[in-house]
Each structure stands twice: as structure tokens, then as C-alpha cells.
Amino acid sequence: xxxxxxxxxxxxxxxxxxxxxxxxxxxxxxxxxxxxxxxxxxxxxxxxxxxxxxxxxxxxxxxxxxxxxxxxxxxxxxxxxxxxxxxxxxxxxxxxxxxxxxxxxxxxxxxxxxxxxxxxxxxxxxxxxxxxxxxxxxxxxxxxxxxxxxxxxxxxxxxxxxxxxxxxxxxxxxxxxxxxxxxxxxxxxxxxxxxxxxxxxxxxxxxxxxxxxxxxxxxxxxxxxxxxxxxxxxxxxxxxxxxxxxxxxxxxxxxxxxxxxxxxxxxxxxxxxxxxxxxxxxxxxxxxxxxxxxxxxxxxxxxxxxxxxxxxxxxxxxxxxxxxxxxxxxxxxxxxxx
Numbered sequence: 219x220x221x222x223x224x225x226x227x228x229x230x231x232x233x234x235x236x237x238x239x240x241x242x243x244x245x246x247x248x249x250x251x252x253x254x255x256x257x258x259x260x261x262x263x264x265x266x267x268x269x270x271x272x273x274x275x276x277x278x279x280x281x282x283x284x285x286x287x288x289x290x291x292x293x294x295x296x297x298x299x300x301x302x303x304x305x306x307x308x309x310x311x312x313x314x315x316x317x318x319x320x321x322x323x324x325x326x327x328x329x330x331x332x333x334x335x336x337x338x339x340x341x342x343x344x345x346x347x348x349x350x351x352x353x354x355x356x357x358x359x360x361x362x363x364x365x366x367x368x369x370x371x372x373x374x375x376x377x378x379x380x381x382x383x384x385x386x387x388x389x390x391x392x393x394x395x396x397x398x399x400x401x402x403x404x405x406x407x408x409x410x411x412x413x414x415x416x417x418x419x420x421x422x423x424x425x426x427x428x429x430x431x432x433x434x435x436x437x438x439x440x441x442x443x444x445x446x447x448x449x450x451x452x453x454x455x456x457x458x459x460x461x462x463x464x465x466x467x468x469x470x471x472x473x474x475x476x477x478x479x480x481x482x483x484x485x486x487x488x489x490x491x492x493x494x495x496x497x498x499x500x501x502x503x504x505x506x507x508x509x510x511x512x513x514x515x516x517x518x519x520x521x522x523x524x525x526x527x528x529x530x531x532x533x534x535x536x537x538x539x540x541x542x543x544x545x546x547x548x549x550x551x552x553x554x555x556x
Contacts, residue, residue, distance in 0.1 A: 221265055222258030224319065225249045228310040238408050240397045248306040252277065263320055265311075267327035274304060274331060301331040340498065340505040345491055352489035358481055360432035361465050362499070364390070367425035369503030369521050372496055373397050374415070376473050377407060378464040380433070388426040391418045392522065398475050405472045415522035429464070436466075443470060504533055 226249075233245050256273045257265065277300045308325040315323050341349070346366065353359050364375055373395035382391045392410055399406045410416050421429075436459070443458045458470035467473045482496045500521070507517050518529035 219262045219319070220258060221260045221262050222254040224262045224314055225253055225258065225310055228313055232313050233309075238397070239399045239406055240408075243400060244302075245306050248303050249310075252303050253307055262314065265320070265324055267324045270307065270324055271328050274300060274328065277303060278331065297331060301333060304328075304330050339492065339494065340502040341491070341494070343506065346502065346506070349486070349489045349491055353485050356485075357468075358478070358485070360428040361478070362482075362485075363425045363428040364421075365496070365499040366503060367422045368419045369500045370419075371395070371411070371500060371522075372475055372478060373408075374410065374522075376463075376465055376475060376478070379462045380464055381462065383429060383464065385426060385430055385433070388421045388423065389418050390421055392416060396472055396475075403472075404474075410522065412522065412524045414519075414524055417519060417522050419520055432464075439468070440470070501533075504529070508533060 229242075229245060229249060234242055237245070253273075256276070257269055260269060277295055278297065280295050304325065308323065308330075311320065311323045311325055314320045350359070350362060350366065353362055361375060364370060364378075365372075368390055370392065374392050377394040377396035378390070378392075379394075382393055383389070392415060395408050395410055396405055397408060398404060440458045456469075459466045460470070461472065463472060465473055467477075479496045483493070486493060504517050504521055507520075508514070514529055515526055517533075518526045521529060523529045523532075
């Protein structure tokens with residue numbers, strides 16, 4: 219059996235039933251685009267650490283050269299992607315060890331890629347206000363307000379339904395996610411990332427007001443949609459927003475996650491702000507709460523992190539800054555004479 223044959227078996231027999239569909243598709247991409255073309259022809263039981271090491275080294279080197287036109291097989295691999303390639307291969311070989319197909323997992327004898335940490339530069343309060351003022355009145359304004367005020371992941375925002383929000387109490391509950399997948403329909407609802415990701419979050423008053431205004435606008439959008447079809451020659455009229463989503467698209471269907479990221483980039487340019495990822499709105503939410511002196515346990519609960527340690531590690535650079543500021547405050551009150 220070759221490495222490539224085992225990887226196909228592992229995908230179909232083990233990985234498919236253990237992970238979410240979008241995660242499985244990520245595994246497929248790694249196997250088909252990176253592992254099979256490089257080490258797939260080797261005999262599984264004869265695979266050596268140096269062969270895996272060479273593959274990983276080449277992948278890392280490809281990320282340091284000019285990107286080619288061949289997508290992920292070219293020169294645009296990040297260290298984080300190479301780390302992911304290693305992880306997928308390690309999982310597949312670990313299963314091969316359990317099945318008695320190989321004596322050891324050769325990945326354990328490899329210098330695995332160092333874990334990379336995404337560096338993010340959260341906006342200042344002035345930049346946040348500048349962005350939200352720039353998009354106020356747009357169709358995505360309430361979505362951006364939820365991202366800023368609740369710190370939700372993109373998949374959590376797009377999975378929200380109106381029954382998840384209590385506009386009187388000003389709370390929002392995360393109960394599901396929506397992700398893009400291959401197939402028909404091209405999206406899938408799933409469980410939140412972890413058990414703690416299922417949470418209820420009190421919303422800032424401006425976010426609640428934005429949602430109230432959006433609910434009214436969405437109702438008007440539905441009337442317009444129905445009116446267009448009433449006056450058309452079509453016999454069958456598709457229902458507008460049958461899933462009762464808060465952030466559906468203009469025709470009442472689930473929103474493509476990529477559309478949100480692309481629209482965010484365009485809105486950044488319009489607002490003349492530094493380029494950041496949509497996910498960095500979540501980081502900005504946590505950072506601003508830390509700078510306001512909020513307890514890290516509260517922040518961890520709002521973000522839906524599995525542990526406080528994860529929150530502390532993710533925002534360690536912010537906490538170091540706050541520690542320095544705390545020391546400076548102590549210096550200012552010290553008066554012991556010469």
C-alpha cells in the first residue's frame with residue numbers, strides 16, 4: 219500500500235465521520251494538493267522521516283519565493299499552512315500505527331514546523347468609530363455592529379436566527395454556526411466550535427438599536443421581494459428568508475461567508491483604514507475590553523473560548539502593555555524623597 223492509498227482510506231474511513239464537513243474538506247485539500255503529489259508514491263511501511271522532512275522543508279521554502287499562478291501548489295504557502303500539512307499527515311499516520319500498518323509514526327521523528335501566531339493590530343477607539351461611521355446606513359452595518367459589540371466569529375454571526383436575539387433584554391445567544399461547503403446547498407449549519415461557544419451575550423445598547431432597525435428594514439425587504447414576484451409571470455414564488463436568519467442576503471438566502479470578507483475589505487478601503495481581517499473585529503472586541511479593565515474571565519466567556527488560558531495566551535501582548543501601564547501608574551504615586 220502506498221502513502222497516497224492510505225491517505226485516501228484514512229479520509230473516507232476515519233476522518234469523514236469524525237470532523238465537520240468543512241474541516242474534512244480542508245483535510246482533502248491538504249491530501250490532494252500537498253501530500254499525495256509529494257510523498258504519495260512512497261510505500262507506506264517504508265516511509266522515512268527524512269522524506270517527510272524534505273517535503274516540509276520544500277513547502278516552507280516555497281512560501282519564501284514569489285507566488286506562482288498555480289495556487290496552493292505554488293509559492294504562496296504560509297508557515298501556518300505548512301504546520302497544518304504536518305498535522306494532517308501526523309493524524310493519518312497515527313491511525314496507520316493503530317491499525318498495525320506501520321510500526322511507528324515517522325512524523326514524531328521530524329522537526330515539525332514551529333507554531334505560528336497571527337499578529338494582529340487591533341484598531342484604536344478612533345479607528346473603530348471611523349469605520350462604523352463610514353458604513354452606517356449600509357446593509358452590512360448591523361452585522362459589523364454585532365461583530366464589534368459581541369465579538370462573534372463570522373460563522374456564528376451568519377448562523378444567527380431572530381429567535382436567538384431578545385431585543386427587549388438586549389441579549390444574543392449563540393446556538394449554531396453557518397459555514398460554506400461543497401455541494402448543494404453550498405452551506406451547512408453546525409454546532410458551535412466548543413461547548414463554551416454556546417453562550418448568551420449581553421449586547422451594548424447601540425448594537426441592540428442597530429438590530430431593531432435592521433429587523434424593520436428586513437421586513438420591508440421581504441415585502442418588496444414578495445411584491446416583485448406577485449407582479450411577475452413566475453408561477454412559483456420562492457419564500458424570502460424561510461430560515462429566519464438575521465443576516466440573510468438580498469433574496470433571503472444564507473449569506474456566503476466569503477462575501478462578508480470581501481465586502482469588509484472594500485469597506486476598509488472606503489473608510490481609508492489599515493487592512494485587517496474580518497476576524498480581527500473579534501480581536502478588537504477583546505482588546506478594547508481588556509483596555510477598559512474588564513476581567514479576563516468575562517472576556518473569555520463572551521468570546522466562547524474553551525479556557526481562560528486560551529484567552530490569556532491569545533491576548534498576552536495586550537496584557538503585557540497593560541502591565542507596563544500599571545507599573546507606570548505606581549511610579550507616579552511613589553514619593554519617598556531623595
